[in-house]
Amino acid sequence: MQEKQPKPPPLLLSSQLSLQNRGYEVTLNSAFLSWKEVETRQKRTAANIYGPLKAAGSHYVPVCEIISVQETEEDCPSTGIGKWQKVPQSLAESNQYAFTVSYVERTQKHRWRCSEVTLHCTDRTLCLQWVQAIREQLSLLTIRPKRLLVYINPYGGKHHGKRIYEQKVAPVFSRASISTDVIVTERANHARDHLKTEADLKKYDGVVCVGGDGMFSEIIHGLISRTQCDSGVDQNRADETLIPCSLRIGIIPAGSTDCICYATVGSNDPVTSALHIVVGDSQPMDVCSIHHNNTFLRYSVSLLGYGFYGDVLTDSERKRWMGPARYDISGVKTFLSHRYYEGTISFLPADENVGTPRDKLQCRSGCNICRLPSAGKQVSKDEESVSDTEKKGAWQVIRGKFLAINAACMSCACPRSPKGLSPAAHLADGTADLILVRKCSRFDFLRHLLRHTNKDDQFDHPFVEVYRVRQFRFTPRYEETDSDSELELREAEGSGRKRFFSQICREHPACSCSLAHSSWNCDGEILPHAAIQVRVHCQLIKLFARGIEEQSVFEEPYTLSAI
C-alpha cells in the first residue's frame, strides 16, 4: 500500500520573479519560501520540446529560518547620476523593483551564515505584496526575541569580546530588528549582581553574554538567584526544588574554552550563536547545585572537577595574562606533577531509562532521552520521594585514591576535545556523569587524556569508572569523620596540623604539604571547599540553542538539486 504523503501547507503567494537575470517561480506557504528556475523557451527547445516546463534548480528556505525581508533599493536609478546600476539594462526596465530575503545557511562544522537572495519584480505593488506576505509570516513566530539585554566581558579569552559583538553580532541583531541594551562589564561579577538585584527583567525576552564559560556562569548565577529570590526559595537548602528561569540565555563565544556554547550549538562561532538567538531557538539545560553542609556554594553546568582539572585551574589562574594558552601550560605542568587525592564519593545512580555514560548514542538536537517525561520536568519534593522508593538505600559509596574526579552535566565538548569529557552526557536529562580516574601511572593517564582528542573510548581503562548520577557527595580523606579518619584527625590535632599534613604527604612524594588536597574546578571557578554535596536540577535554565544538529542536516541544507 502506498504511504499517504502529508498535504503541503496552503499556498500564500506565487509569482514569476527574476533572480540574476533568470526567471524563477517563487512561492510562499506557511512553512517554506521556495524559488525554482523556470527553463527558458530556448533551453527547453534544445532539451526536449515536448517535455514539461521543468525547474532546473530549487531552493527551499524554511520560514522559521528567514531572518528578515526588505525592499531593495539597489535597482533604482542612483540619485544624482541618473544612471541605472548593477542590473543589466535589459532587465532594469522591466524588473526595477526588488526585495531581499536574508536567511540562515548552514556551512561546515555546524556553522550558520546569513545568506541573501534578491528577487526582482515587474511592479512595485507586487514587490510590496511579497515583502508584506513574508513579514506577516515572520510576525507569527512569537518565539523570536525582540528585546535583549546584552553583557559583554571585554577581558574574556583573547580580549576580543567587544569587537566580536560590534562587528559580527550587532549587525545580525539589527537586521532582525532586535533591539538591545548593552552593558560592557567593568569588573568580575558585574553582570551577576546587575541581574540579581537591578535589571528590569520584564523588559526583555532574553539575556545574552559575550564571553566564555565564566561569563555564562555569572549570568546563570544572577538569573537563578533572582528567580529563587522572587519566588521565596532558599538556595541554601540543598533539598529545595528550584524554580526554572523563564528568560532564555544566549552565548556569544569570546572566551578561552567556550564549552557551553560548543556543546549546545556545535561550534564556537559568534555569527552562528547570533543566528540561533535570532530564530528564537530554545534548549533546556540541567544545572548542578553545590552545597557545603547547608550553605549554597555555586551552580555548575559543565565541568565539576577535583584533582587534575582543579589543579590545572588553580595554576592557570596565575597565568591569566597568557589568555587561552594558560590552560595548556598549566595542563602540562599538572600532568607532570601527577598528584593523586584520597577521599570518599557517595552517589545516587540515575534510573536506567536515561541510558549510561558508555552509550554510543550522543545527545543531539531533539534528543529522545532529554524528552522523556521524567527528564522534562523539575521533580518536586513529593514526586522525588515517590520515584526514590526504588532508589531507597541505593546510594553507592566508593573510597580510593584518585587522579581526577569529574562530574559532567553535559558532554563538555570544546575545541580542545570535540567529543568532550563525557561524550554521551545529555544536556537536559536531569543527570550528570561522574568520572573517577583512579591512581595510575603517568603513561596510563596520558593515554586516557589523549583519548579525549580522538575517537577512542576514554572510559575503556581499568582505572576509570563512570556512573550516571542524580546526586553525589565528596569528602576528602582529611575531612572524613568515620572512626579511622577520626582517629587520624585526633592524632593530627594532638601533634599539630603540620604533622597531619606530613602524614598525607608521605604518600605524595611529588607534592608540597599545602597541595595535599585539591580544589574543585566549577565551570572554571575555584570552590572554597573540598567537601561538597551536588544535586542535578533538571532543565533549570533555557538557552537560545537547539543542541547539536545531525551532520546530515548540514550537508544538504534544504537545497534540492535539479528535479
Ligand SMILES: CCCCCCCCCCCCC/C=C/[C@@H](O)[C@H](CO)NC(=O)CCCCCCCCCCCCCCC
Ligand atoms: C595530550 C593532550 C591531551 C589533551 C587532553 C584535553 C582534554 C581536554 C578536556 C577539556 C574539558 C573542558 C571542560 C570544560 C571546562 C570549563 O568549564 C572550564 C571553564 O571554561 N574550562 C577549564 O577548566 C579549562 C580546562 C582545560 C584543561 C586543559 C587540559 C590540558 C591537558 C594537557 C595535558 C598534556 C599532557 C602532555 C604530556 C607531555
Ligand SMILES: Nc1ncnc2c1ncn2[C@@H]1O[C@H](COP(=O)(O)OP(=O)(O)OP(=O)(O)O)[C@@H](O)[C@H]1O
Ligand atoms: N570587566 C571585567 N573585568 C574583569 N573580569 C571580568 C569582567 N567581566 C567579567 N569578568 C570575569 O572574567 C572571568 C573570565 O571570563 P570569561 O569566561 O568570559 O573568559 P575566559 O575565562 O577566558 O573563558 P572560559 O571561561 O571559556 O575559559 C569570568 O569569571 C568573569 O567573572
Ligand SMILES: [Ca+2]
Ligand atoms: Ca545532563
